Amino acid sequence: MKKVRTSRFLAVVMAVLMMSVAVFALAACEKESDVNTDTPVAGDDTDITMGTTKVDIYNTDVKLLYVPIGDAGPAFEMARYAIEDTLKFLPNVTVDIKPAEYDPTKQADIITDAIGQGYQGIFFEAMDPIVSQGPIEKAEAAGIPVITVNLNSQAVHTLFIQGNDYKSGYQAGEILGAAIDGKGNALTLNAPAAQAATSQMIPGFQDALKDNYPDITFLEDFPCEGWQSSEAANNMKSALTKYDKIDIVYAASDDLADGAINAIKEAGRENEIKVYGSMGYPQALQRIKDGTQFGSYFADGYSQFQVVVYQMLYYVQNGLNATVLGYTDTPTLDMPTTPITKDGNLAGSVSVDQVIENSRWKVVMPDAFK
Amino acid sequence: MKKKLNSSTIRRFITIGLVIALTALFSLLSSNFLSMYNLSELFRNAAYLGLIACGLSVVMVGGGIDLSVGGIVCATGIICVHLSDIGLSGYMVLILGIITGGAFGLLNGFIVTKLKLTEFVTTLASGFLFFGLGLVFAYRDDHGTLMAHSIKSNTYLSLGQPLLPGGFYLISLVWVVLAIILWVVMHKTELGLYTFAIGSDEKSARMSGVNVAKIKVIGFIMSGAFSGLAAVFVTAYERTASTSLGNMREFLAIAACVVGGVVLGGGKGDAVSAFLGALFLAMLDNGLRKFGMDSYVVYMIQGSLILVAIAFDSQFAKISYRRRVKEQRLSAQTLTS
Amino acid sequence: MSKEKRKSLDIKVEGPMKEEGVLLTCKGIDKSFSGVQVLFGADFEMNYGEVHALMGENGAGKSTLIKIVTGVYHKDAGQLYIDEESVEISNPIEARAHGIAVIYQELSLVPDLTVMENIYLGQELKKYGFVEKNRMRERTLDLIKKYELDLNPDATVEVLSMAQRQMVEVLKALSTNAKLIIMDEPTSSLSAAESEHLFRTIESLKKKGTGIIYVTHRLEEVYRIADRLTVMRNGEVVGTLTKAEINPRTVTTMMIGHEIKTEYDVQRTFNDDFVLEVKDLRYGDLLKGVSFTAKGGEILGIGGLVGSGRTELLHCIYGAKKPSGGRILLNGKPVSRSVIKNINNGFGLVPEDRRREGFNPLQTVEKNIAIASHDVIANALGLVYAKKERDWAEKAIEDYDIRPKNRKMIVDNMSGGNQQKVILGRWLIREPRVLILDEPTVGVDVGVRAELYRFMRQLTESGSIIIMVSSDLFELVQVSDRILVMHDGVFFEEFPREKATQAAVLMAASGEHTEEGVPLV
Known part of the structure; x- marks a missing residue:
């Protein structure tokens, strides 16, 4: 008898818990739904006359959506900071951020869903070039401009703002090749196998070696699952036991470079091997300053997302998107890629101090620099 | 004689009530919820989950579990894209997708009944196997790295396009029809009756002359075939088979069944329970997304709901048991007197 | 068709x-x-x-x-x-x-x-x-x-x-x-x-x-x-x-058939200072007010048909089931309702279904013997040393002649008699003060039975109480010092050892009073 009562109690507790979660959740959205009701519904109102609907972006509410791959890591931090910073001077513009949790289907679902929700512009990193195709086409057909960032989609859309992977890889090849006078052995730490298709850094690096340094031997390319630093360390360890002489290591991200550096330190071969990363994350900048990492490239996330927001507002203001403009191909905007070394004395590179001073990392992640 | 409501009918009404309550809540809170566009997308998403859940419900009613449905969706999806690439039309791919999924289910059923392994372990393992198989068949470039690959066949792609200009997808229609057919099968045929029997008490069913192994294998084939069907529609909609296809779908499908009233351990629930459960979960997901809620809140709400459903079912079983004992006594007296 | x-x-x-x-x-x-x-x-x-x-x-x-x-x-x-x-x-x-x-x-x-x-x-x-x-x-x-x-x-x-x-x-x-x-x-x-x-x-x-x-x-x-x-x-x-x-x-x-009864061998002495009393014990519909007193040195046999409430009585005494009424006293003090406390106080139970409740069939003899005695062989921190476990198991194997003499033997692979010795040995080695046995010799061959009876007798000679439920009338009559027969949730008749016969016990279990027994209802 008593047992029955305890389990009934449990059921009541669960119900109360659920209710409170629901109430909390609904309370949280109360504010946002206020905003929702005032904005026009783009998906439903098909009577929008395309190209002629000018929006006063400084006096009427504008609602944009950003669907990042995930909601963690320095790149996301910087993107969010850049967006918030930009919006400080645009009080009537809101950007909702709905992370896709590393699932392309989910990303597509979020975008599809947003089309009926009154968003006037959508931007995101397209995790899958094909899965994202349907939702983008729907959004563009509904008059919503879509901008992809860093990762492109097969669908024709309003703009692709590219971080230019290939070029940064090529630059890394040139710089590392020069650093070892065109002689030695090279290896690379790549993106996870499933995503390798979307990143062009390693091919760029390989091409640079092929074109300029025929005496450098390319040893091996290691895919690193989950972009994990520990995976990179494991791969580096096996490389260190496998190859007697390694001169340069190029990593597709600074996290991977970090793993490699740790493995090399453990093996006591830090004087022999130069490690070059990508993205220019704050920890990497600090490592370059300390001399443990040879270099990286500076992807200016701040400028990139500021451009995304302003470019988007331009389309909204003028009622433009790929459909209205009659695009048959997605236009691409290449962002600059700047190589970083400690002193900035190698082919086209800038010094790490200069980057630390001029990037926003000091503001976004101040703990990274001591 | 006046027909009294039995406990499964009451449970059904509760689920329907929840779906209606949720519809009312979301349509009050968001002006876009009841728009044609949103409903069409909602039903597409619900159908993806719901087709898998309906097939799974057959196994679950029979007292088993199938954790491999996600893997089946992944492998079948990728195989289907290959089939269309060798020149088969979308309709052939649809049929072959169902057969492929069913064959995976047959493998599960074979291992469970012939090698006498438990459903949980078997399908957990075969789920990994099918995911792996999907990666084996995945499209790769010359370096061996995975690459995106679009479906070329127009008939195949048309399966994923809306039926009407305003929306509404074929998958949703198929889902509704199949759920009804499956309901009839479960309640009006020997197969369904035997499935309930083995889910309720396998040993007794066996002693009554039920071919338990055969029924279990058919259950797994159904589960696999429904997952295969879902895979065809989803790949058609997404225009490709990505390697993350079907990822974690098995748990969502189990959750849908449980919320709808299919009892873990078997004997209770049916395809309509799975239908309503999937609709409810998809609606929750869709509705909560309207409010830009953080994903952890959505997870918390979903998790609590599943717990509430299980806790409710165990309490409900006790209450309705007592009620039915009383009823049986009363009606037995009136019948015999 | x-x-x-x-x-x-x-x-x-x-x-x-x-x-x-x-x-x-x-x-x-x-x-x-x-x-x-x-x-x-x-x-x-x-x-x-x-x-x-x-x-x-x-x-x-x-x-x-x-x-x-x-x-x-x-x-x-x-x-x-x-x-x-x-x-x-x-x-x-x-x-x-x-x-x-x-x-x-x-x-x-x-x-x-x-x-x-x-x-x-x-x-x-x-x-x-x-x-x-x-x-x-x-x-x-x-x-x-x-x-x-x-x-x-x-x-x-x-x-x-x-x-x-x-x-x-x-x-x-x-x-x-x-x-x-x-x-x-x-x-x-x-x-x-x-x-x-x-x-x-x-x-x-x-x-x-x-x-x-x-x-x-x-x-x-x-x-x-x-x-x-x-x-x-x-x-x-x-x-x-x-x-x-x-x-x-x-x-x-x-x-x-024709009953052979061995002569009553020794006059036993019971210890009045160590007494287990059960007073008006009730458990749902199965026990309807059961009372008895067992003294130190006694083997108390409990007869009755399956379903007459025998097993529930044992479980209530052991603390594995919660009685709906009545009292259980050891030397005048109430017995705990916790199995763990009772084990520490010298209780032990050999259950009827030994495969499911008695031992872990896939473990070794050593582990099965040591598991009930971790309180004795563990150190202050609760850690059990393998050596102590081994010594403990080897002593039990030697004392109770468990065969094969291999402490690493998987219990599932042993004969029924030796399995029973393992589970009995697990308790006997602790020298329990109250040992409760439910059908102790089911599936055990005759030779091993005699040994088990001898071990039981040895334990009672040290002043402990054994309460034994058995459906084997021969065993009940031969081994018990006193037999209480249950019928329909109460003790129906009591037989002193001298007067107990299998036929009489069987009759009492069927709800018929006999000349040999003392009627209790």
């Missing part, structure tokens, strides 16, 4: 025709299992419309005979006749075809299905592939009315009482046109009122001409319903009694 099937089912609903005369005859049935003969020329005969009871102690050969009739076993010699025609029954399906149905102790019903669905499970009426529920329901209702049963065809089986479930089983048998229904101890899980229900069902079947073989341990049921009684002993049919001839003394004598 389906048409034929339906045709045969059409006849079924009529039920067995009332027929006169001999239904089943068994003549000179022999059966051996791997060289050991278990049936010696068994003869058995029964008529239409007769309830024929079959009695005998465990191992008397009742189940073997029944399994031969139902085609589960094959006879070595002899002949079966149905309707006075010689038949061969080589499997259960053939038995069914001959109209023989068995209702097992563990029922074969599906709880979530309705009465009607259960009755037709495996033989549904179908049309165009769809199950015809209405027609099945009508036929079920016809059957229910015909036999005047208290059942609703649409009720799910899980809500039915055990007696009603048995009715469903009976209906299921009748729906396959059974003319002979075998019931194997059908009342063992029924309450008195439910049993009465079942008896009425049996009466009703009898009137319609169905023959019933009723296997039981309960004499009072035999009086109540049987037309004839056949008693078996050691694989032989001792005799068949007509209703008028059945009386307790005759039946028990037939069951036990």
Whole structure:
């Protein structure tokens, strides 16, 4: 008898818990739904006359959506900071951020869903070039401009703002090749196998070696699952036991470079091997300053997302998107890629101090620099 | 004689009530919820989950579990894209997708009944196997790295396009029809009756002359075939088979069944329970997304709901048991007197 | 195919025709299992419309005979006749075809299905592939009315009482046109009122001409319903009694045969300073106020039929079940309700189902012996050293002659007798003050039994109490210092060692007072 009562109690507790979660959740959205009701519904109102609907972006509410791959890591931090910073001077513009949790289907679902929700512009990193195709086409057909960032989609859309992977890889090849006078052995730490298709850094690096340094031997390319630093360390360890002489290591991200550096330190071969990363994350900048990492490239996330927001507002203001403009191909905007070394004395590179001073990392992640 | 409501009918009404309550809540809170566009997308998403859940419900009613449905969706999806690439039309791919999924289910059923392994372990393992198989068949470039690959066949792609200009997808229609057919099968045929029997008490069913192994294998084939069907529609909609296809779908499908009233351990629930459960979960997901809620809140709400459903079912079983004992006594007296 | 099937089912609903005369005859049935003969020329005969009871102690050969009739076993010699025609029954399906149905102790019903669905499970009426529920329901209702049963065809089986479930089983048998229904101890899980229900069902079947073989341990049921009684002993049919001839003394004598009783060896001394008292203990419907006092140095035997509340009594004393009333005192202090505390205070239990409750069959002898003694062999931090565990196990293996003498042996691979030694050894090595044994020698061969009895005696000589429940009358009479017989949830009679005989204990267990015992109710 008593047992029955305890389990009934449990059921009541669960119900109360659920209710409170629901109430909390609904309370949280109360504010946002206020905003929702005032904005026009783009998906439903098909009577929008395309190209002629000018929006006063400084006096009427504008609602944009950003669907990042995930909601963690320095790149996301910087993107969010850049967006918030930009919006400080645009009080009537809101950007909702709905992370896709590393699932392309989910990303597509979020975008599809947003089309009926009154968003006037959508931007995101397209995790899958094909899965994202349907939702983008729907959004563009509904008059919503879509901008992809860093990762492109097969669908024709309003703009692709590219971080230019290939070029940064090529630059890394040139710089590392020069650093070892065109002689030695090279290896690379790549993106996870499933995503390798979307990143062009390693091919760029390989091409640079092929074109300029025929005496450098390319040893091996290691895919690193989950972009994990520990995976990179494991791969580096096996490389260190496998190859007697390694001169340069190029990593597709600074996290991977970090793993490699740790493995090399453990093996006591830090004087022999130069490690070059990508993205220019704050920890990497600090490592370059300390001399443990040879270099990286500076992807200016701040400028990139500021451009995304302003470019988007331009389309909204003028009622433009790929459909209205009659695009048959997605236009691409290449962002600059700047190589970083400690002193900035190698082919086209800038010094790490200069980057630390001029990037926003000091503001976004101040703990990274001591 | 006046027909009294039995406990499964009451449970059904509760689920329907929840779906209606949720519809009312979301349509009050968001002006876009009841728009044609949103409903069409909602039903597409619900159908993806719901087709898998309906097939799974057959196994679950029979007292088993199938954790491999996600893997089946992944492998079948990728195989289907290959089939269309060798020149088969979308309709052939649809049929072959169902057969492929069913064959995976047959493998599960074979291992469970012939090698006498438990459903949980078997399908957990075969789920990994099918995911792996999907990666084996995945499209790769010359370096061996995975690459995106679009479906070329127009008939195949048309399966994923809306039926009407305003929306509404074929998958949703198929889902509704199949759920009804499956309901009839479960309640009006020997197969369904035997499935309930083995889910309720396998040993007794066996002693009554039920071919338990055969029924279990058919259950797994159904589960696999429904997952295969879902895979065809989803790949058609997404225009490709990505390697993350079907990822974690098995748990969502189990959750849908449980919320709808299919009892873990078997004997209770049916395809309509799975239908309503999937609709409810998809609606929750869709509705909560309207409010830009953080994903952890959505997870918390979903998790609590599943717990509430299980806790409710165990309490409900006790209450309705007592009620039915009383009823049986009363009606037995009136019948015999 | 389906048409034929339906045709045969059409006849079924009529039920067995009332027929006169001999239904089943068994003549000179022999059966051996791997060289050991278990049936010696068994003869058995029964008529239409007769309830024929079959009695005998465990191992008397009742189940073997029944399994031969139902085609589960094959006879070595002899002949079966149905309707006075010689038949061969080589499997259960053939038995069914001959109209023989068995209702097992563990029922074969599906709880979530309705009465009607259960009755037709495996033989549904179908049309165009769809199950015809209405027609099945009508036929079920016809059957229910015909036999005047208290059942609703649409009720799910899980809500039915055990007696009603048995009715469903009976209906299921009748729906396959059974003319002979075998019931194997059908009342063992029924309450008195439910049993009465079942008896009425049996009466009703009898009137319609169905023959019933009723296997039981309960004499009072035999009086109540049987037309004839056949008693078996050691694989032989001792005799068949007509209703008028059945009386307790005759039946028990037939069951036990000639009793050999060893002389009472030593005058035992009991220690009055160490006393376990149970006062008015109640547990649901199973224990209705049980009281006794056991003294140090005593082996107290508890007899009674399965289901009389014996096991529940032991579990209540041990703390594994919570009594609904009454008190349990050790030396005047209440005994804890926690098994762990009781073990620390010197209690031990050897359960009936040793595979499920007694030991972990896949572990080694060493682990199985040490597991109950971790409080003794663990250090202050609760860590157990392998060496201590080993010493502890080796001592037990040596003291209690566990074979093979290998502490790493997996218990599952040992003989039943040695398994029992392991589990007994686990407790004995702790020198428990109160050791509770539930059927301690089931599946143990004779030689090992004697050893186990010796170990038990050694323990009581050190002043401990042993409480032993046993269905083995010989064991109960030989080993116990005193025997309390349970019947219907109370102690029915008490036998001092000198006066206890197997026949008397059996009679008391069946609810008949004897000259030898001291009546307690």
